[in-house]
Amino acid sequence: MNAEKQDYKVVVKNLTKYFGDLHVLDNISFNIRKGEFLCVVGPTGCGKTTFLNLLTRIYTPTKGDLYIDGKPADPKKHNLAFVFQEPSAMPWLTVEQNLRFGLEIKKLSKKEIDERVNEIISLLGLEPFRKAYPHQLSVSTAQRIIIGRAFAMNPDLLLMDEPYGQMDIKLRFYLEDEVIRLWKKLGSTVVFITHNIEEAVYLAERILILTNKPTTIKEEVIVDLPRPRDVTSPEFVEIRKHVTEQIKWW
Amino acid sequence: MSRVKTAAMSSSERKAYYLNRLYMILPVISVLLLLLLWTTASLNSDFPSPVETWNRLIELFERPIKNKTIIGHTLASLTRVFLALAFNWTFGIAFGILIGWNKKCRALFTPLFNAFRAVPPLAWIPLITMWFGIGEFPKALTVIIGSIAAVVVNTQAGLSNVQQIYLDVGTMFNANVRQKLFQIAIPSALDAIFAGVRTSTSAAWMVVLAAEMLGAKSGVGFLITRGMDSMDMPLVLMSMAVIGIVGAMLAVVTQFAERLICPWTRKRSN
Structure with missing residues (x-):
């Protein structure tokens, strides 16, 4: 029991959220293993973003709590990183300064910051854009800065909220592979929210399917397919169909 | 070719x-x-022709008024402008940041400030003259009053319109209030602050001339009054041309400074 508990990086217990009378999240409980890649899917407007904002402490829960390494999640103690749906690279900072931003807020040593930022720049192939400003880059490159900024934190928990929602299919495939590469290389624990079922099946080790409001967990689906995954293989299609059925239930 | x-x-x-x-x-x-x-x-x-006006400029170099050529008078006006702007850019921006960032201060000061900026700077001249006479300080003060509002209003607008997502990024990285203010809010408001700097510069240049027309011994505004008093219309026209040229140059200089200090706004201003 104890050994099992140690294995969990994140424990979510009875998470409930009301906005006034609006019951958004209802008694959500689940665990995330260290280094796991978890995808969360659900119908539009089911409170996926509220759910993430609770995890980052941008909102506080009405009831229940979130534990990281056995302690209540606290941005002061734990290292959380968030990739927002909207472009959130600071327009007044260059690519490199954007990557340094979170690390400087956390007041890491200059040497450590240099090392981590250089690693991320080379992992993401951002060297040619080091001194560029976000507005000079394409949307996808700007989004990669944000993803790099999040991974650079070596986060205890990395939360991604439909980061590829605005992109065309080619970029999406490219960036999905990239995020998998970063995740494997850095061993981060990732919660990835998406409304794209194929994306969820392609990325996740486990998928949480949420219901409509008030949101609870409808089902957990383990995706045990070898990587890189083939979106046309019968096993892949099977899982995708199953998840789609589960979401369509209402 | x-x-x-x-x-x-x-x-x-x-x-x-x-x-x-x-x-x-x-x-x-x-x-x-x-x-x-x-x-x-x-x-x-x-009505004096362009040639007469040009000749008047040359004549002013040969026979300075109050020991100053046009360059001396322009510098006198610019000195007053920059004294006032130095004050405005420090205290005006600081005050703008205060009422833009702190909601309590905004509620406390906004009504007073709105009433203050509705009063034209020239309306202050009687009070200023009564309190401080007609030296250099009252002129700089008139310019301050006439141009501080632009800085405060723009800075406040910039600070209160910081996009929530940038502040959320700060929250997520556990930035404290000071870090959020200095590393997120102020940099993101810099282009708005610069809009205030630009507007205040042109406002200051206009107000200083008005202030100089009311009892000064130097400055381009003084030259206009002198020309009017002695029916020297070429002098008036020459001064007006100089005012226009210097004003345009000030606009170019502030725009250049903005591009230098806020390189990320370059695309937008182009």
């Missing part, structure tokens, strides 16, 4: 090429038109 350049172009490219040439020539044409109009108007009247 230009035929060689345009020979390989398609007709629409050639059209765009000539249009670009035209955009470069049009400003020159407008200045020439003004001079032509001015010359025509002065032909059969007492």
Whole structure:
């Protein structure tokens, strides 16, 4: 029991959220293993973003709590990183300064910051854009800065909220592979929210399917397919169909 | 030469090429038109011609007024402007940040400030003269009053309109309030602050001339009053031309400074 508990990086217990009378999240409980890649899917407007904002402490829960390494999640103690749906690279900072931003807020040593930022720049192939400003880059490159900024934190928990929602299919495939590469290389624990079922099946080790409001967990689906995954293989299609059925239930 | 350049172009490219040439020539044409109009108007009247105005400028170099040539008078006006702006850019920006960032301070100061900025700077002159006489300080004070509002209003707008997502990024990285203010809010408001700097500079340049027209011993505004008192219309026109040219140069300088300090706004201002 104890050994099992140690294995969990994140424990979510009875998470409930009301906005006034609006019951958004209802008694959500689940665990995330260290280094796991978890995808969360659900119908539009089911409170996926509220759910993430609770995890980052941008909102506080009405009831229940979130534990990281056995302690209540606290941005002061734990290292959380968030990739927002909207472009959130600071327009007044260059690519490199954007990557340094979170690390400087956390007041890491200059040497450590240099090392981590250089690693991320080379992992993401951002060297040619080091001194560029976000507005000079394409949307996808700007989004990669944000993803790099999040991974650079070596986060205890990395939360991604439909980061590829605005992109065309080619970029999406490219960036999905990239995020998998970063995740494997850095061993981060990732919660990835998406409304794209194929994306969820392609990325996740486990998928949480949420219901409509008030949101609870409808089902957990383990995706045990070898990587890189083939979106046309019968096993892949099977899982995708199953998840789609589960979401369509209402 | 230009035929060689345009020979390989398609007709629409050639059209765009000539249009670009035209955009470069049009400003020159407008200045020439003004001079032509001015010359025509002065032909059969007492109105001084451009040549007379130019000669008046040369004469001012030979016989300075109050020991100053036009350069001395322009510098006198600019000194007052920059004294006032130095104050405005420090205290105005600080005050703008205060009421833009802190909701309590905004609620406390906004009504007073709105009433204050509705009073034209010239209306303050009687009070300022009564309190401080007619030296250098009251003139700088008039300029301060006339141009501080632009800085405060723009800074406050910039600070209170910081996009929530940037502040959320700060929250997520556990930034404290000071970090959020100095590393997120102020940098993201810099282009708004600079808009205030630009507007205050042109406002200050206008107010200083008005202040100088009411009892000064130097400055371009003083030259206008002197010209009016002695019916020296070439002097008045020359001063007006100098005011226009210096004002335009100030605008160019502040724009250049903005591009230097906020390189990320370059695309937008282009």
